[in-house]
Amino acid sequence: MAWDVFSFIGTVAFAISGAIIAMEEEYDLLGVYILGTVTAFGGGALRNLLIGLPPTALWSQGLLFQVAIVSITIIFLFPNHLITHWERWGTYFDAVGLSAFAIQGALFAVELELPISAVIVAAVLTGSGGGIIRDLLAGRRPLVFRREIYAVWAVLGGLFVGLGLFKYDFALYLLLVVLTSLRILSLIYHWTLPVKSIAKK
Template sequence: MTWEILNVIGTMAFGISGAIVALDEKYDLFGVYLLGFTTAFGGGLVRHVVLGLPVSEVWEQSMLFLIAFITLTLLFFIPFHWFFKEWEKWGVFFDAIGLSAFAIQGALFAVAAGYPLPAVIVGSVLTGTGGGMIRDILAGRKPLVLHKEIYAMWAVLGALVIGLGIATEMWELMVLLVLIITLRMLSVIYDWRLPSRSDWLRFVSSFRK
């Protein structure tokens, strides 16, 4: 049940983020479907392949394909930019929802499959960032995951919280979902960054003098 809700949320959010990038790049109708579907289902597919789970499960979600199809079709045909200004920026927000939902779902899958913590982290990061990376590579953009503001680290956080058994209940996972979205958006807004090596070496050098 939890997995299904996370799946619907993540799929719709990543589908929308893919469609927004496609519209932004002025792709045609097929391009919107291509980028929408690969972003929405790429993460789950990569997770299943990388964790060795039965890929056929991915194809048995006909309801989810239908939801994504309707969402993408509406996005293409409704002139929503007459009402929303700067709708391209919403792409970052929907990507954050997808990142959070899929990171949590990926971690839950890895835990359910009985994998140790490293696999939970990799599963969470790959699931959460996989769809978006395929989207960005197909659109010829620099992957969000390599941007300066903290991104995949929040998937690692989710993996640790789940892998160490801190959050297991439905409501705890929902809190975690909102938390990761919030942290990601704060990272973008306030340009939060991890230390780079030159930051570290400057810090070390200050002891040298």
Template sequence: MVNLTWEVLNVIGTMAFAISGAIVAMREEYDLLGVYVLSFVTAFGGGAVRNVLLGLPVSLLWEQQMLFIIVFVVVSLLMVLPQLIIKPWNRWGHFFDAIGLSAFAIQGAMLASQAGHSLAAVIVAATLTGTGGGIIRDVLVGRKPLVFRDEIYALWAALAGFIVGMGWVIPPWTTYFLFVIVVVLRMVSVFYKWRLPKARAIQTSEEERRS
């Protein structure tokens, strides 16, 4: 039952990230291949980067055949019947995205923790797994990654990694409790439009630049 619940969350998160990538590609007027590529990169990019950094076989990515099929079907439906998915996405997109962020961040953190990596590595693994796909997506479309300049997003993934890395999570029930907490924090930050302080630009005078 526990594994089934986690797999459902994994599927929902993967679908959410795939849809977000496909919608970005369609808004950027990508061709058919571009839409599929960007959706797959967004859905699986974070996990792939995490595996490389943790020294795990990249081939693990290709063992997720069912998720590949699900992403392909969902993206195909999006392009054939866009209103069927885009309207619900506009209403519930942040919620599904928060589920994906939380599930993937915790998965990445637990994978790094079980491999015996340091706290810093666990936090990095959680952050990259939860946000890596979106970062790669934004880079490919030529824009600054939203996770670093808009809403509080990556911070929640890092928080999940910190909690797991400190050993405060004992599967399965505390894992699900952490999952709910991260989803709630993400949605609260969206609702109240929380922002991290922005770095001030360094202004130099003409004389300083010449010296």
């Protein structure tokens, strides 16, 4: 049950975040659908490549593709004044998508009985892979490469799930809320990781 819920939440959140980015970049209707869909399923495709599954396994998720299309359509039809502030709406959707897909990716790796290192990597790729592809296609610097804390929350999610600290559905939903809240708080309070800069000659 938890797997289906996290798949649904992550798909909706990332499809919407990709569509918002596309509209900000003034993509046409087709571009909005493409970027939204790629954002929703890109992380899962990268995860499957890493653990040896064919990327075409994603095509078996017909219902989730329909969910993504419906989500993109709804956000495209929203009045502009409700979606003009990416810093507010897009960040929230991205935070939810990151957390949901990180947990989903970790659960997927645990189900395959992979080592904890693979569980963590699966969480990071599933949680942030779609966002990386989205930002690159939109000509933006990926969030994961910025100073702000982003992929760290996916690492924590993968670690907790891999260690078996969150086994039951209720605990996994609680983890989703915690990771999403931490991601948003890291933005509000400008939490960053250490940076070492090398001056150019």
